[in-house]
Amino acid sequence: MMLEETKKATYTIPVGPIHPALKEPIRLALTVDGEEIVDVDIFVGHVHRGIEWLGMNRNNPIQSIYVSERICGICNICHPFAFVMAVEHATGITPPPRAEYIRTIIAEMERIHSHLLWAGVAAHEIGFDTIFYLTWRVREEIMDLIEYVTGNRVTKAMFQIGGVRRDITEEQFPRIRQSLDYYKSLFDQLKRVFLDDKTIQMRTKNVGILKKEDALKLLTVGPSGRASGVPKDVRQNQPYAAYADLDIKVTTPDILTGTVVGDVYDRIIVRLLEVKQAIEIIEQCLEKMPPGPILAQPKTALLLKTLTKAEGEGIGRAEAPRGEVVHYVRLEAGQSTLATWKVRAPTYVNLMSAPTILKGMQIADVPIAFASLDPCLSCTNRIVVTDRATGQKSVTDYEELHRLSVEKTRKLQR
Amino acid sequence: MSLKAFKRALWVYHLNTGSCNGCDIEILAVLTPRYDVERFGIRLVGSPRHADVLLVTGPVIKQMVPRVKRIYEQTPDPKLVMVVGNCGIEGGVFYESYNLAGPVDQIIPVDVYVPGCPPRPEAIIHGVAMAWVKLEKAEQGVR
Numbered sequence: 062m063m064l065e066e067t068k069k070a071t072y073t074i075p076v077g078p079i080h081p082a083l084k085e086p087i088r089l090a091l092t093v094d095g096e097e098i099v100d101v102d103i104f105v106g107h108v109h110r111g112i113e114w115l116g117m118n119r120n121n122p123i124q125s126i127y128v129s130e131r132i133c134g135i136c137n138i139c140h141p142f143a144f145v146m147a148v149e150h151a152t153g154i155t156p157p158p159r160a161e162y163i164r165t166i167i168a169e170m171e172r173i174h175s176h177l178l179w180a181g182v183a184a185h186e187i188g189f190d191t192i193f194y195l196t197w198r199v200r201e202e203i204m205d206l207i208e209y210v211t212g213n214r215v216t217k218a219m220f221q222i223g224g225v226r227r228d229i230t231e232e233q234f235p236r237i238r239q240s241l242d243y244y245k246s247l248f249d250q251l252k253r254v255f256l257d258d259k260t261i262q263m264r265t266k267n268v269g270i271l272k273k274e275d276a277l278k279l280l281t282v283g284p285s286g287r288a289s290g291v292p293k294d295v296r297q298n299q300p301y302a303a304y305a306d307l308d309i310k311v312t313t314p315d316i317l318t319g320t321v322v323g324d325v326y327d328r329i330i331v332r333l334l335e336v337k338q339a340i341e342i343i344e345q346c347l348e349k350m351p352p353g354p355i356l357a358q359p360k361t362a363l364l365l366k367t368l369t370k371a372e373g374e375g376i377g378r379a380e381a382p383r384g385e386v387v388h389y390v391r392l393e394a395g396q397s398t399l400a401t402w403k404v405r406a407p408t409y410v411n412l413m414s415a416p417t418i419l420k421g422m423q424i425a426d427v428p429i430a431f432a433s434l435d436p437c438l439s440c441t442n443r444i445v446v447t448d449r450a451t452g453q454k455s456v457t458d459y460e461e462l463h464r465l466s467v468e469k470t471r472k473l474q475r
Numbered sequence: 476m477s478l479k480a481f482k483r484a485l486w487v488y489h490l491n492t493g494s495c496n497g498c499d500i501e502i503l504a505v506l507t508p509r510y511d512v513e514r515f516g517i518r519l520v521g522s523p524r525h526a527d528v529l530l531v532t533g534p535v536i537k538q539m540v541p542r543v544k545r546i547y548e549q550t551p552d553p554k555l556v557m558v559v560g561n562c563g564i565e566g567g568v569f570y571e572s573y574n575l576a577g578p579v580d581q582i583i584p585v586d587v588y589v590p591g592c593p594p595r596p597e598a599i600i601h602g603v604a605m606a607w608v609k610l611e612k613a614e615q616g617v618r
């Protein structure tokens with residue numbers, strides 16, 4: 062059968078480096094008719110670490126900031142960001158304006174690093190490892206900048222309830238601007254590499270289409286939704302932190318191309334433009350940043366006391382690199398831990414779009430189409446392929462899928 | 476079988492048992508041009524059957540236990556297990572959670588620990604170098 066043939070063909074292609082974002086155990090069950098995918102089912106829950114439970118049973122809210130950073134190693138600004146906003150909402154603590162600007166700056170730095178990370182992974186998914194290495198080299202610059210500003214490369218530990226823990230001083234501005242200029246000078250090159258390349262166009266144009274109606278129905282958020290023409294962006298729709306003072310517009314692919322297709326190519330456009338936008342936002346913040354304190358309550362013990370006495374519930378919404386992240390908390394007087402903590406990460410809703418995107422496509426398109434949603438909770442250890450014609454089930458692991466994808470690129474290049 | 480075969484080129488299989496991704500992206504950073512461990516012959520492979528070293532991240536979620544064991548069994552001897560990140564070493568920030576079966580050394584034997592949450596890329600490279608030393612010692616023992 063068809064399945065047998067494709068399996069044989071995969072044995073010859075070498076395996077590239079594995080990407081962790083597509084290695085965390087989520088399982089997809091694809092029902093295929095020959096090469097075509099007719100149905101998709103998703104299984105998750107292999108990385109459930111009981112984080113909310115920890116915040117409700119073990120940690121006080123200040124300690125929970127650290128746990129919230131470890132919800133995801135890639136979005137570890139937006140989770141604590143939404144979390145502290147929720148606690149501030151519940152308790153009425155207002156962070157000083159300078160802290161709001163610093164929060165905005167590091168949130169945008171995270172967006173740059175996350176989108177570049179994604180771009181590299183996407184290139185890897187279609188077998189373009191040269192571009193994968195190129196983008197990851199370029200990404201090191203922002204990692205250096207993040208380390209320079211926050212002291213850490215990955216988990217930044219910047220947030221505190223009612224402010225931030227580290228200031229960004231005048232003397233640091235030139236170094237920050239230097240990195241931003243580096244990216245600005247590179248932007249045209251990146252655009253050429255990702256948007257003008259014929260192979261990338263062939264593999265991404267009209268692949269994995271998510272129409273606007275579907276995106277609205279499936280509540281797709283973030284760049285994946287915006288690429289389908291849904292102008293949703295928390296930073297503009299419900300500005301938080303310093304975003305209200307800044308000039309931001311929702312990024313949709315028609316800014317560059319004039320039309321919205323909603324395919325993988327459009328998702329690349331949106332993310333590239335958002336890198337540029339992030340640079341502009343940081344520049345605006347550096348210009349407008351007001352002087353003043355960075356913490357509403359610098360004494361942690363006093364802050365903790367306020368939090369223990371506080372009563373109420375609050376919601377924090379932030380625009381993560383992958384879409385809207387929502388944290389809900391409830392505090393009860395006299396209870397040192399949170400009474401309730403609920404996190405809704407963007408990938409949770411975006412995964413619902415995966416079946417729509419994958420249906421009707423070839424198996425070899427699965428890696429790039431699935432990765433184009435930028436699923437943060439990481440993907441397929443294995444995929445169960447059921448051939449409808451024979452009713453036969455076989456388990457394809459991710460490597461084989463990757464090989465199929467690479468092979469398709471090679472075929473198109475010929 | 477001689478250990479000489481991988482004296483110069485350690486092949487690594489990366490296994491995520493429920494980590495937060497923080498360690499995983501640093502492992503990738505180690506492979507990409509800034510740190511570029513491929514110049515030492517270290518590379519990630521796609522199957523545990525090709526690997527000399529198992530690189531484990533994450534605190535081992537209950538559902539992952541059978542898989543971790545199976546992957547350990549699939550890796551040919553002699554092999555080394557290296558845990559990257561605090562949460563794999565002793566649970567880290569997740570240590571009291573109800574859904575953990577770990578840390579990793581409760582499930583499979585571990586040879587090298589790289590602490591940090593996440594460790595810096597330099598620390599991960601150092602960990603691989605330590606694994607190297609250990610393998611060399613094992614080789615002398617074998618002879």
Ligand code: SF4
Pocket residue numbers: 131134216494495496497498499532533559560561562563567568591592593594
């Ligand atoms: S050690 Fe820390 S950074 Fe690494 S996976 Fe665990 S929680 Fe994430």
